[in-house]
Amino acid sequence: xxxxxxxxxxxxxxxxxxxxxxxxxxxxxxxxxxxxxxxxxxxxxxxxxxxxxxxxxxxxxxxxxxxxxxxxxxxxxxxxxxxxxxxxxxxxxxxxxxxxxxxxxxxxxxxxxxxxxxxxxxxxxxxxxxxxxxxxxxxxxxxxxxxxxxxxxxxxxxxxxx
Amino acid sequence: xxxxxxxxxxxxxxxxxxxxxxxxxxxxxxxxxxxxxxxxxxxxxxxxxxxxxxxxxxxxxxxxxxxxxxxxxxxxxxxxxxxxxxxxxxxxxxxxxxxxxxxxxxxxxxxxxxxxxxxxxxxxxxxxxxxxxxxxxxxxxxxxxxxxxxxxxxxxxxxxxxxxxxxxxxxxxxxxxxxxxxxxxxxxxxxxxxxxxxxxxxxxxxxxxxxxxxxxxxxxxxxxxxxxxxxxxxxxxxxxxxxxxxxxxxx
Numbered sequence: 001x002x003x004x005x006x007x008x009x010x011x012x013x014x015x016x017x018x019x020x021x022x023x024x025x026x027x028x029x030x031x032x033x034x035x036x037x038x039x040x041x042x043x044x045x046x047x048x049x050x051x052x053x054x055x056x057x058x059x060x061x062x063x064x065x066x067x068x069x070x071x072x073x074x075x076x077x078x079x080x081x082x083x084x085x086x087x088x089x090x091x092x093x094x095x096x097x098x099x100x101x102x103x104x105x106x107x108x109x110x111x112x113x114x115x116x117x118x119x120x121x122x123x124x125x126x127x128x129x130x131x132x133x134x135x136x137x138x139x140x141x142x143x144x145x146x147x148x149x150x151x152x153x154x155x156x157x158x159x160x161x162x
Numbered sequence: 163x164x165x166x167x168x169x170x171x172x173x174x175x176x177x178x179x180x181x182x183x184x185x186x187x188x189x190x191x192x193x194x195x196x197x198x199x200x201x202x203x204x205x206x207x208x209x210x211x212x213x214x215x216x217x218x219x220x221x222x223x224x225x226x227x228x229x230x231x232x233x234x235x236x237x238x239x240x241x242x243x244x245x246x247x248x249x250x251x252x253x254x255x256x257x258x259x260x261x262x263x264x265x266x267x268x269x270x271x272x273x274x275x276x277x278x279x280x281x282x283x284x285x286x287x288x289x290x291x292x293x294x295x296x297x298x299x300x301x302x303x304x305x306x307x308x309x310x311x312x313x314x315x316x317x318x319x320x321x322x323x324x325x326x327x328x329x330x331x332x333x334x335x336x337x338x339x340x341x342x343x344x345x346x347x348x349x350x351x352x353x354x355x356x357x358x359x360x361x362x363x364x365x366x367x368x369x370x371x372x373x374x375x376x377x378x379x380x381x382x383x384x385x386x387x388x389x390x391x392x393x394x395x396x397x398x399x400x401x402x403x404x405x406x407x408x409x410x411x412x413x
Contacts, residue, residue: 050293053214083287085294112295118301137298138204142211146200159199162294 007038007069013071014045020059021141022159024102027060031090034081037134042075043068048086051142051162087112087160100125105147105158117161125156132156167348170341172226173244174236174351177339177387179219180245183235184394185266185402186212191253204302208263211295218288225284236405240394246334250394251327257310257320258327264303265332265365271296272360276352285350294385304368311372315400322374330380336361337385 005013014036015028027033027047035046045064049057065076088107091099096106105125108117110148121130129151136146137160144157163171189209196202220231249266253259274296277289310317336358345351369376405411 049291051211051214051295052218053212053295055210082291085287085291087294116298128213136200136204137302138207140203142207146203160298 004038004041005073007036009071010038010043010068010073013067014064017060017063018069020056020063021143022099022100022102022104024098025091025095027064029095029098031086031092032060033064042077043073044077044079046079046081048081050086054142056141086162088159091132091159099159103156104144105156107159107161110161113157114161122147122158124152124154126154127152167344167350168226170224170339170344171330171350174342174345175219175223175226175285175341177244178233179223180387181215181249181266181335182212182219183216184243184245184397185249185263186210186216187397188249188251189259189263190254192259197256197348205259205263208299208302211299215292215295216353217303218292220282222288232405236402237409240390240398241388243390243394245390245393245394246331246387247389247394248328248331248334250391250397251331252393254324254327255320257317258324260303260306260310261321261324262332263299264307265328266335267296267300267303267359268364269298269361272357272364276357279349281349281350306395308372311374313326316371321372323404325369325374326377329377330382333358333379334382334385334387337382337387339387375381 007117011028014033015026017027019025019027019030019032022030030050032047033045033046034048037044037046038100045068047057047060047064059080064078068076089109089111090105099106102124105122108120108122110117122132122134123130124132124147127149127150131150133150134145135148135155138144139146139157139160143160143162145160146155147158148155186209189205189212192205193209195201196205216233216235220234223234224230248262253405271293274289274293277285278293280289282288307321310321312318336354340355342351342354346353366376
């Protein structure tokens with residue numbers, strides 16, 4: 001190896017690691033990667049789980065290791081932290097737009113109190129109508145809820161506020 | 163940390179983890195069998211969340227004792243589990259499973275809120291993480307209890323039977339562990355009686371609202387978390403089967 005990659009190169013590489021369940025956004029955009037430490041001959045990456053029972057966490061750890069190995073880092077140590085607790089408020093605006101394009105209604109920002117969002121209408125990601133009905137507050141993954149758009153008559157998923 | 167405090171903390175973490183794990187596993191038995199597809203998905207999600215919470219409590223305990231979550235879940239005999247009988251009872255009918263989950267959700271949302279100010283920082287952090295997830299459970303099971311209680315004679319009758327059957331057992335959640343006073347004194351965990359009072363304030367009026375009759379309070383069949391029904395043995399036989407076939411397997 002000629003020279004060690006820079007911290008920026010590592011963040012750029014991590015920004016190419018897709019979320020295993022929502023591949024249109026990266027782990028960095030989702031706010032899952034919290035910290036990167038570049039030490040001599042090793043890199044420490046701190047990640048935080050979205051939902052605490054998220055089965056994708058192990059996949060994410062592996063994907064991060066593989067990506068960093070690709071750019072020449074041999075030793076990658078992954079730490080997991082629960083604090084501060086991950087919140088959908090951290091999902092970047094750019095990522096929200098990508099979620100919407102993907103057909104997943106982005107979560108409303110709530111500033112820490114998710115109960116504030118429970119009665120808000122969720123806009124359909126296809127036609128933007130708020131004439132929608134919640135069908136199930138649980139969906140195909142821990143982070144999704146199922147809604148129905150009464151305007152364009154399309155069922156759709158929402159990324160749940162957390 | 164003093165050795166006695168450390169032991170009490172490890173015991174408390176195990177009790178909380180085992181309740182989550184066993185209830186999560188019980189609920190997962192509905193996967194593929196729930197009354198409607200949406201509910202199949204919802205209850206599988208709830209089960210997965212509870213098992214996730216069990217893993218978190220076990221990881222906090224691992225930092226104190228060195229025992230891993232996998233070894234605790236898959237390689238203990240029933241007599242070493244510290245869950246309540248309340249969570250190990252068979253899943254019963256839909257009313258039974260929904261009411262049990264509702265009771266548990268009310269208890270857990272109160273407990274997690276209180277634990278957010280635990281003097282033991284890792285518990286405070288974990289509680290903050292879990293609580294928002296729990297609010298989704300509570301909203302869901304509250305809606306189901308309303309639907310069943312205020313639905314038809316059949317659904318109300320089933321829910322009333324579930325209530326009668328669960329009532330003595332649910333009180334096991336509020337029994338203090340033998341060494342828990344240490345944790346209360348050191349502000350690591352709240353007094354279970356204060357959780358009980360908060361729980362009553364929510365559950366009692368709600369039972370009335372959904373047309374159920376609250377049974378008289380009875381002493382639980384046991385107040386010891388080391389005593390189990392035979393149902394736990396059969397549950398573990400299934401839950402641990404694969405791991406025990408090849409304990410050294412890499413996943």
